[in-house]
Amino acid sequence: MSVGLLPPVTTSCGRIDAEPLTEGPRFVRTRAMTRWHRPRSGRRYVRTGRTVYDLWCGGGYVDDTAFQRDEPLAGEPVCGTCDGRAVGAGQEPDGPSDRELLFSPRWIDPPKNCPGSRSTLFAEMAGGRVGRCLVCGDHQPLRAMGGPYDPRYGIVQHPTGAALVAPCPFHRWRYLTVVDGCVACGCGRPLDAPARPDGGTGGS
Ligand SMILES: [Zn+2]
């Protein structure tokens, strides 16, 4: 089963060696994608025969090497932005369903790498070049950073630890800084310190 596609409108005025597609698959996903997306528009290039579908969510496009399905595979989530827009625009022929939708806006989900990586947001541990990350609570090596006129130590890049500090509701973990030994947002809002497994309250 295919769905109707919108015209592949573009703002670039160059000659386009492609023909617009009026129908496309309901769901598409490449091997690298974490969820199924919905095509909004499509085109087939005349010279190469390559087919490309643009996604409703704006998260790029897929070509005809992508998986195409009428229904996502069981247990595999669907892009919430794509689904909402496709249904809202009337492209979806059978209305809402019980699909598992997934929406993970940037900076809302905890980042994979700790926002304290390569920063001076650490408390140095006694007896060695190891610091406790003030952002996520993990212990990580310290490395020399900065130039000859600005010598300092930073904590190495590391995956986000279990005790990630609460994000600023306005700036998430973007502008972290230290005030009186505690992590705060650059806007001045104090952030809840990571809960420490040993029950301590911070300090080195
Ligand atoms: Zn999408």
Ligand SMILES: [Zn+2]
């Ligand atoms: Zn950290």
Ligand SMILES: [Zn+2]
């Ligand atoms: Zn803030």
